Amino acid sequence: MCAAAPFGPCRKCRGFGFEMETDRKGQLKRGKNCRRCKASGRRIRIGRWIFNRAQRLYREGTR
Numbered sequence: 001m002c003a004a005a006p007f008g009p010c011r012k013c014r015g016f017g018f019e020m021e022t023d024r025k026g027q028l029k030r031g032k033n034c035r036r037c038k039a040s041g042r043r044i045r046i047g048r049w050i051f052n053r054a055q056r057l058y059r060e061g062t063r
């Protein structure tokens with residue numbers, strides 16, 4: 001699940017790390033670096049974030 005794959009491809013750039021733009025001819029060309037994933041093409045999944053938090057709470061609770 002999310003623990004096995006904590007990162008997913010960025011939805012905005014689909015993992016490329018940059019946005020795709022089309023020129024006047026309709027051809028795809030490389031746009032700006034994606035700001036959502038900081039050009040890495042990956043985004044941490046929200047599931048992983050919750051998992052991290054839950055694990056910490058669990059550890060503190062059992063201590």
Ligand SMILES: [Zn+2]
Pocket residue numbers: 010011012013014015017018034035036037038039041042
């Ligand atoms: Zn992106």
